Amino acid sequence: NKKGFIFDLDGVIVDTAKYHFLAWQKLAKGIGVNFTEAENEQLKGVSRVKSLEKILEWGNKTISEADFMKLMTHKNEDYLTYINDMNEEEILPDVVRVLDFLNEKNQGIALGSASKNARIILQKVSLLDKFKAIVDGNDVVKGKPNPEVFLKGASALLIEPNQCIVFEDSVAGIQAANAANMISIGIGEQDILYEADYVFKDFTEMDVNFLNELIKK
Ligand code: B16
Ligand code: MG
DSSP: OOOEEEEOSBTTTBOTHHHHHHHHHHHHHHTTOOOOHHHHHTTTTOOHHHHHHHHHHHTTOOOOHHHHHHHHHHHHHHHHHHHTTOOGGGBOTTHHHHHHHHHHTTOEEEEEOSOTTHHHHHHHTTOGGGOSEEEOTTTOSSOTTSTHHHHHHHHHHTOOGGGEEEEESSHHHHHHHHHTTOEEEEESOTTTSTTSSEEESSGGGOOHHHHHHHHHO
């Protein structure tokens, strides 16, 4: 039995949300907007453009198209300086165990991320070769909660959407997986990710029996 396992990146494989936060906070400060960690939570899984739109909205700011582009470039340059220092130590607990187990069982493994920096991050943490397909922010027109990113992942794996399982830490991502008719597995808090079919705090809580059941389903 071959299933497609599609992994989100930020918050599932690595915790880059903290770097996004630092970069967005710096940007917000620069334009006189207060930006909190709770607001950052709402940007998880949300594209770079949509994220900046939200920050401006929260701060009641309107800016020119040109300034918008400048801020986006700036934010990403800043973010990339954090990414540059990443290594294997930043892979979240038991991610490698689960990836290796699924690969040993000859399952299809893909990445489904909103980030345009997904490849460079996977390269930094030496995980690039564990994925058969990578679909990221460069490949999609519609961001999560639209299912496009996961549907593209399934098609790259040559596996039907209803034979796919998605691991996600964001509400938008769980909604995208559900809309794609895939099994959604939340990585995080049950009270936030209640729309998911299953929720685990992290991969250390996910045992081999559960993974085997998913393969058999
Ligand atoms: P970038 P994911 C998402 O990645 C992040 O959760 C989100 O906070 C970020 O704004 C988005 O990627 C775009 O990232 O600026 O690097 O293109 O969780 O879908 O892997
Ligand atoms: Mg995420």
